[in-house]
Amino acid sequence: MGEFDLIARIRARAGSRDDIVLGIGDDAALLAPPPGRQLVVTADTLNEGVHFPHGTSPADIGWKALAVNLSDLAAMGAEPAWCTLSLSLPQSGTAWIDGFLDGFLTLAGEHGIALVGGDTTRGPLSVSVTAMGFVDAGRALRRDGARIGDDVWVTGTLGDAAGALALLETDPAHALRARLDRPTPRVRAGLELGGLANACVDVSDGLLADLGHIASRSGVAAQVDVGALPMSDALRGALDDTTRTALQAGGGDDYELCFTAPADAHARIDAVSSQLGLRITRIGWITAGEGVHPVDADGQPWSPPRRGYDHFATS
Amino acid sequence: MGEFDLIARIRARAGSRDDIVLGIGDDAALLAPPPGRQLVVTADTLNEGVHFPHGTSPADIGWKALAVNLSDLAAMGAEPAWCTLSLSLPQSGTAWIDGFLDGFLTLAGEHGIALVGGDTTRGPLSVSVTAMGFVDAGRALRRDGARIGDDVWVTGTLGDAAGALALLETDPAHALRARLDRPTPRVRAGLELGGLANACVDVSDGLLADLGHIASRSGVAAQVDVGALPMSDALRGALDDTTRTALQAGGGDDYELCFTAPADAHARIDAVSSQLGLRITRIGWITAGEGVHPVDADGQPWSPPRRGYDHFATS
Numbered sequence A, B: 001m002g003e004f005d006l007i008a009r010i011r012a013r014a015g016s017r018d019d020i021v022l023g024i025g026d027d028a029a030l031l032a033p034p035p036g037r038q039l040v041v042t043a044d045t046l047n048e049g050v051h052f053p054h055g056t057s058p059a060d061i062g063w064k065a066l067a068v069n070l071s072d073l074a075a076m077g078a079e080p081a082w083c084t085l086s087l088s089l090p091q092s093g094t095a096w097i098d099g100f101l102d103g104f105l106t107l108a109g110e111h112g113i114a115l116v117g118g119d120t121t122r123g124p125l126s127v128s129v130t131a132m133g134f135v136d137a138g139r140a141l142r143r144d145g146a147r148i149g150d151d152v153w154v155t156g157t158l159g160d161a162a163g164a165l166a167l168l169e170t171d172p173a174h175a176l177r178a179r180l181d182r183p184t185p186r187v188r189a190g191l192e193l194g195g196l197a198n199a200c201v202d203v204s205d206g207l208l209a210d211l212g213h214i215a216s217r218s219g220v221a222a223q224v225d226v227g228a229l230p231m232s233d234a235l236r237g238a239l240d241d242t243t244r245t246a247l248q249a250g251g252g253d254d255y256e257l258c259f260t261a262p263a264d265a266h267a268r269i270d271a272v273s274s275q276l277g278l279r280i281t282r283i284g285w286i287t288a289g290e291g292v293h294p295v296d297a298d299g300q301p302w303s304p305p306r307r308g309y310d311h312f313a314t315s
Helices: A003-013 A058-075 A094-111 A160-166 A177-181 A187-195 A207-218 A233-238 A241-250 A263-276 B003-013 B058-075 B094-111 B160-166 B177-181 B187-195 B207-218 B233-238 B241-250 B263-276
Strands: A020-022 A029-031 A037-047 A079-089 A114-122 A126-136 A151-155 A199-202 A221-225 A257-261 A280-287 A291-295 B020-022 B029-031 B037-047 B079-089 B114-122 B126-136 B151-155 B199-202 B221-225 B257-261 B280-287 B291-295
Touching: A003 A094, A003 A114, A029 A079, A029 A114, A037 A058, A037 B079, A037 B126, A058 A079, A058 A094, A058 A126, A058 A177, A058 A187, A058 A199, A079 A094, A079 B037, A079 B126, A094 A114, A126 B037, A126 B079, A126 B126, A151 A221, A151 A263, A160 A177, A160 A233, A160 A241, A187 A257, A187 A263, A199 A207, A207 A221, A207 A241, A207 A257, A207 A280, A207 A291, A233 A241, A257 A263, A263 A280, B003 B094, B003 B114, B029 B079, B029 B114, B037 B058, B058 B079, B058 B094, B058 B126, B058 B177, B058 B187, B058 B199, B079 B094, B094 B114, B151 B221, B151 B263, B160 B177, B160 B233, B160 B241, B187 B257, B187 B263, B199 B207, B207 B221, B207 B241, B207 B257, B207 B280, B207 B291, B233 B241, B257 B263, B263 B280
Parallel strands: A037 B114, A079 A114, A114 B037, A221 A291, B079 B114, B221 B291
Antiparallel strands: A020 A029, A029 B037, A037 A126, A037 B029, A079 A126, A151 A257, A151 A280, A199 A257, A221 A280, B020 B029, B037 B126, B079 B126, B151 B257, B151 B280, B199 B257, B221 B280
């Protein structure tokens, strides 16, 4: 299969939207942004062996490549619209690309995001996506808006993907694996939090590391009750207590939203939780100072046994 | 150097524009598109050993990664605005990234395009850029607008980059090398042609292959006078006649604009050429039919000795 055949195969399945003037097939896409709204743009790459284990199915790679970008849009409170896909492939079998598109486009369809362009090249397996969305001016969820007295919240459960990674050698098909391979971007939660949260980040590198971005960008400190971190039943049954807590606080790939909100937003956050059928848990609070300060159930400082994930860390 | 240090290094040097509400440093960028204009989006990736030779300097890689994307914006007649950069690096020395940014940001500054986000990961060397720009509604240069009776034109000279590749083993520092490593995206020409050309494509895979996209998308045939293809003095002095012609017609990496325009646009095209100090040469004409039909100086069919470049071709 040549490059042009591959592009034709992708083009035939890319979704459409009324605001796409010209999609895949020219030198660039032509798009009509909605008047008066801001454009939200993010780019994230997945490399084999770094962001997903060798042997991950093409459909799961396709899903995850889009999911991590939708998660960034969610963290801004944005409505997904368009994306581009740059795909480097060591070979180009039709089964692989069809599987990849199954995963990518299933998730795209769920969130109304259309593939409008990109590039296919020969090279080591690597998937780069740039995702675009919209937000009303002044309503974006930024990292720099946390205020002293805010509560700190997180959606869903933490540590599941890191748990699957920890079990990869001994139990690669563990139920937690779905949370590693097919993360759920919290797009609807991000949209609902647009009028409620003061600051937001998605948890991709580990809760403490990502909450650290909110603290540093906002010029505040974050206190975290490590015992309050939400845990799935699957994780509770899979690993010992110390390991679980470490993965919840420092593991990556959760793609949950961590946000801060004033105390008087509590009832409305509970309402969003009920409406979406999504657990949203208060895990800490914002104070004057700097940094992230985890404490255990006794109020004593808790030390993470490992750092937040850093793609360039020497380990 | 960790990932966050690397991002900080990039962020400190990324340009700014008044329409950037929030640049690098959050989950996504926040941008304010100009009211009433269309958004033009393209994505292209460079991989080592495929799109640039092993041993290419970091500054040249940075330049070329942006240039090939600016060339796509140019081919749409778009005004460059913003870009994202996804960078996979096997190692992360400060000298390499500083050199890369020198090349990337020098070209970005020339065209007023600002880096607003992206991603750095560990992996085989790969550079993915998504570039965004603006065009007035109805004024974009598309591939599907060529009309019977149009002339076919091309900017600059053809075959120089392919000539440098042909000389890579015997004379890697030949003067043609600059055309391979530092292509000049024809952004200003694209903007000027917005009201003149009926169809346009940038020459990245080889003239005949790229002109073939115009022909097939427009439902017409293109006749090309191979003897009229513009040639640089450097290429004329470097290779024999047969090789030169083959590289001009079928070599890739030119990043010139090939466009069609009605006969009555001739004088205005000459004026654009004078204004920009850029050679623009009439090389053929559009007829009924399909495909691209090269002819030699005697009007006889000319056969390319090699195909247009296909990243997935087995050769």
